[in-house]
Amino acid sequence: MMQRDELTRVKARIKALTEKTVSNGCTEAEAMAAAEMAGRLLERYALSMDEIEVRQARCVQAEVPLAGRQRRPIDGCVPAVARFCGCKVWLSRDEDGARYVFFGFESDVALATYLFAVIERGMQTELEHFRHAHPALRGVPLRQASVSYQQGMAGRIAERLEAMLAAREAEVAAQRSDSTALMIVKHRVVEDAFRETTIRLVATRRAGIRANGAYRQGYAAGDRINLNRPVGGRTRDVLP
16 A cells, blocks of 8 residues: 555646646746656656556557647657657547657656657757758758758667667666566566557658758757656766
């Protein structure tokens, strides 16, 4: 009972921290500090749950509304966000518009939607810097260069997330064999819960990528986005 009460408090704390965003009135520093604290709580919460508690955990969905119906450069890193957070993700479209839907444990889904918001904001900020640095670009050339630049950022961010995931899994495997078993059980629970839904995922064709100068500049900009490690690690660590 005491452990269950503790986990309930932790989940409430995580929810409160993930709501500390710039759009909700926090400064950038406050939002990133909240992400770090949420990450530490998420890690402690996941590793303290035994197999029975994991199997009883409920999977949830969270939607991220998108502007318009066209493909976006950020699409290139969304699968990596989902894998990093241990979630499923798909793109849903209807008469009301398009949205990404993340599916998984409540704490993981909260982290995935938060990471998406951080990445989206960072990509927009870097894109504005790129446009200001190239005032001669206008019309179609500007639109094409902007897309290539964002695709480069998305590609690099995806690489950073994949590298971070591999490092985290290797660290868990090296430190605690029971944690490795728990991780496997956790993935299985998400897979089983997803199979119980009526959703069937279909792979989509990747958007064409222009590996030009703008793309390479965007790839470099992907390293400049100050995306603090949301799970584990030291206070000032960033994704590799």
